[in-house]
Amino acid sequence: xxxxxxxxxxxxxxxxxxxxxxxxxxxxxxxxxxxxxxxxxxxxxxxxxxxxxxxxxxxxxxxxxxxxxxxxxxxxxxxxxxxxxxxxxxxxxxxxxxxxxxxxxxxxxxxxxxxxxxxxxxxxxxxxxxxxxxxxxxxxxxxxxxxxxxxxxxxxxxxxxxxxxxxxxxxxxxxxxxxxxxxxxxxxxxxxxxxxxxxxxxxxxxxxxxxxxxxxxxxxxxxxxxxxxxxxxxxxxxxxxxxxxxxxxxxxxxxxxxxxxxxxxxxxxxxxxxxxxxxxxxxxxxxxxxxxxxxxxxxxxxxxxxxxxxxxxxxxxxxxxxxxxxxxxxxxxxxxxxxxxxxxxxxxxxxxxxxxxxxxxxxxxxxxxxxxxxxxxxxxxxxxxxxxxxxxxxxxxxxxxxxxxxxxxxxxxxxxxxxxxxxxxxxxxxxxxxxxxxxxxxxxxxxxxxxxxxxxxxxxxxxxxxxxxxxxxxxxxxxxxxxxxxxxxxxxxxxxxxxxxxxxxxxxxxxxxxxxxxxxxxxxxxxxxxxxxxxxxxxxxxxxxxxxxxxxxxxxxxxxxxxxxxxxxxxxxxxxxxxxxxxxxxxxxxxxxxxxxxxxxxxxxxxxxxxxxxxx
Ligand code: F6R
Numbered sequence: 001x002x003x004x005x006x007x008x009x010x011x012x013x014x015x016x017x018x019x020x021x022x023x024x025x026x027x028x029x030x031x032x033x034x035x036x037x038x039x040x041x042x043x044x045x046x047x048x049x050x051x052x053x054x055x056x057x058x059x060x061x062x063x064x065x066x067x068x069x070x071x072x073x074x075x076x077x078x079x080x081x082x083x084x085x086x087x088x089x090x091x092x093x094x095x096x097x098x099x100x101x102x103x104x105x106x107x108x109x110x111x112x113x114x115x116x117x118x119x120x121x122x123x124x125x126x127x128x129x130x131x132x133x134x135x136x137x138x139x140x141x142x143x144x145x146x147x148x149x150x151x152x153x154x155x156x157x158x159x160x161x162x163x164x165x166x167x168x169x170x171x172x173x174x175x176x177x178x179x180x181x182x183x184x185x186x187x188x189x190x191x192x193x194x195x196x197x198x199x200x201x202x203x204x205x206x207x208x209x210x211x212x213x214x215x216x217x218x219x220x221x222x223x224x225x226x227x228x229x230x231x232x233x234x235x236x237x238x239x240x241x242x243x244x245x246x247x248x249x250x251x252x253x254x255x256x257x258x259x260x261x262x263x264x265x266x267x268x269x270x271x272x273x274x275x276x277x278x279x280x281x282x283x284x285x286x287x288x289x290x291x292x293x294x295x296x297x298x299x300x301x302x303x304x305x306x307x308x309x310x311x312x313x314x315x316x317x318x319x320x321x322x323x324x325x326x327x328x329x330x331x332x333x334x335x336x337x338x339x340x341x342x343x344x345x346x347x348x349x350x351x352x353x354x355x356x357x358x359x360x361x362x363x364x365x366x367x368x369x370x371x372x373x374x375x376x377x378x379x380x381x382x383x384x385x386x387x388x389x390x391x392x393x394x395x396x397x398x399x400x401x402x403x404x405x406x407x408x409x410x411x412x413x414x415x416x417x418x419x420x421x422x423x424x425x426x427x428x429x430x431x432x433x434x435x436x437x438x439x440x441x442x443x444x445x446x447x448x449x450x451x452x453x454x455x456x457x458x459x460x461x462x463x464x465x466x467x468x469x470x471x472x473x474x475x476x477x478x479x480x481x482x483x484x485x486x487x488x489x490x491x492x493x494x495x496x497x498x499x500x501x502x503x504x505x506x507x508x509x510x511x512x513x514x515x516x517x518x519x520x521x522x523x524x525x526x527x528x529x530x531x532x533x534x535x536x537x538x539x540x541x542x543x544x545x546x547x548x549x550x551x552x553x554x555x556x557x558x559x560x561x562x563x564x565x566x567x568x569x570x571x572x573x574x575x576x577x578x579x580x581x582x583x584x585x586x587x588x589x590x591x592x593x594x595x596x597x598x599x600x601x602x603x604x605x606x607x608x609x610x611x612x613x614x615x616x
Contacts, residue, residue: 001075001610002087002101003027004182005199006163006173008218009190013069018055020192020199021071023247025051026255026400026604026611027195028075031086034058035097036066037170042097046086050605068170070163070193072099075610078107079124089128091135092119096145098134098164100127101195102180103615105158130162138166145174146217146226153178153215153228159357159615163193176215176228180614181355183381184208184216184223186237191218195612196379197240198247198398205240209381238381247398255604256401256493256593261452263586264445266406269395270413271441279435281421286390288346288372290425296346299324300339300371302331302362303350304613306404306488307411311350312481314415317578321423321437332358332616335365343370348418351375352399352407353612354382361616363388376414378407392418401604402611403492405589408485409448409582416441416578440575444582447573451583454571455590461552461568462594465519471496472513473588474503474544475523476537482523482581486588492606493596503540516548521591523584524555524562525577533577534561541565552591554584 003024007016017034025032032054033046043064047053051073072087079085088097104110107126114121114132121128130152137148145166153162159179166172175182175193185192185200185207192200193216197207208223210216214233217224225233252258276282299318301311311328319326329339331349341347347366351359354377363373363384375388378396385391394410420437423429465471471490475483484500491498501510503522514520522541527534538561545551545565553566556574563569572583596603 001028001612001614002195003073003199004099004101004161004163004193004195005071006175006193006218007190008068008171008173009187009220010067011190013066014058014063016203017069017071018058019202020194021051021073023198024195025073026402028073028610029605030074030076030081031083032071032073033086033088034069034071035088035165036064036069037097037165037167038064038066039170040167042090042094042165042167044088044090044097046083046088048081048083048086066170068165068173070097070099070165070173077103077615078126085123085125087127089123089125089131091131093135095168096131096135096138096164096166098127098131098162100130100160100162101614102160103158104129104156104160106156110155130156134164143168145169145172146215147230149174149176150215150226150228150230153213161195171219173218174215175218177210178213179357179360179383181383181612182210184210184218186223189220191220191223193218201240201242201247202244207238207240207381209236209238209386211235236381242397247400254401254593256403256405259399259401259406260586260589260593262397263406263409264448264452266396266410267413267448267582268445270410272395274417275438279438280431281417281424281434281438283392283417283421285392286374286418286421288374288390292372293346293422293425295344296324296422297344299326299346299348300341300366301326301328301348301350302334302359302366304331304356304358306408306485307350307352309481309485309488310408310411310415311348312484313412313478313581314419316478317416318419318422320578321419322426322428324422331356331362334362341366341369341371345371347371347373348415349373349375349384349388350411350415351384352378352404352411354379354384355612355614356384357614357616360384360387374418376411376418378410402606402609403489403592408585412581413441440579444575444579447575447583448586450573451586455587458570458587458590459594462591463598466595466598468519469497471498471519471521472510473498473500473521473523474506474540476503476533477525478578478581479523479525479584482584482588483521485585486521486591489589489592490595492609493592493601493603494599495601495607496595503537506540506543511543511547514544514547514549518549519552520544520549521552521554521588524553524559525580526556526574527559527561528574531577538562538565554587
């Protein structure tokens, strides 16, 4: 949540910062602001609403030609999305500007302390407290902004990234992080600070990962990193392996449309390089020794939202392949229920951003209990993979649309690779069995391509049903989490009431919801071998239809059994049941995207949401 950019160098800082904010707007978009630092002068502008409002305000003003600046795009926590609450916040003497991502938990007592000193706070935010504290500390440490920041950080509780500039020394930008993301970009005679690399990838691919509780000073001449006590800190440089165009719309009207279309490549990239010449899985990034993996007696997947649905899908496959019990738990619930985890538990933390606070806290808790943690993540250098014992990266590339699409498919693929690897290491499956499944997986990018070629029909159905007050999604087995995911996409994009149910549960209550004309989307498993699963869901379609539902059936090509009961059919290519989510989810993504478009909503930036949820 919240996008942060800082720049010092030789370019016009305002342009660099606004360009960075544009790329980070998906992190929060209820207000935005910038501050420019020049000798003896601090210039700020901030506006409620989307970044465009700030850009218009900047265009109407006369910004000074600074080469040092900071900028922020906000997702409100403390204080509503107003001009006043927008960042940056400025110290009472007007010299220091600060932007912040996270929550300062002890802000109320710090606020009281400042009030007692006669300092009037102009906003309702927790951030402004930090601005005043740094401003007051600065003269006590000879104007050393980094030292002032360290002293203040030692007093703060909670999660925060803070970035500050000072008009007395405009040659430096200082950042600090605890639990919230901050990366450094290093260019020729310039440096960047940002919530993620997308903000500066246009200028440099050389980046530095910061650790927990570190303070960084960036200057044209270089970067200095210390811990909160001022001791030099170890940092990890890395090179960003995608270029700026990966974070552009590339001719599509929406990032979401582009990301849906990128799914075949994302799946193929996630599979690539992980199978050796003998057809054996090689997961070099899983650094947990095979001897320990053989001892695992329980797997717990922790994740949120769409990533949680990927975990639910993975549970079916991993249990089936390894015979190890798998629990899949919402990360936000996990650590509050005294879960049973220990040294023989493998926790799989799934997160696209690698920064989701609920998931981070769940995995930290699991590690404290002695569990091994394996992260499935799309963002190199993010906190979750950095704090895990092992990581399997998904190669989806940057996902900019707030609603997750390509990350979901790659998370399923990565979790399947983990399951197969465990089965291989533990001897649950023979090499040729693993190879057979890997071959099936290798065919899925082409199948997703086929689905993408035929989604025009889905768009038509979505437009026809756009005025429905409510849509239900049902599925069985791995089709159940797919149904949940279809409903989530519709809620977040089309702002419609949508529910996903296990089809077998309908008769235990939810079927009472069905009334004449209500759309019910049914995810039908493969009819291969006339499976019981398939027959059962065909009965479920008949049951809802008998009660007036309008059925939209997602079924395998050639599945004639569903035809009599389908008001609309969406065909997907044949796939083994466990792999079907990789194809069946795609039409549901298109369905939600088109419905939201038909309703005139902002698909890439739905209301109230932010891409990276860095607060609990
Ligand atoms: C929904 C969506 C969210 C995320 C969730 C977890 O479309 O994007 O539900 O899946 O916030 O985010 P990550 O994967 O970054 O941990």
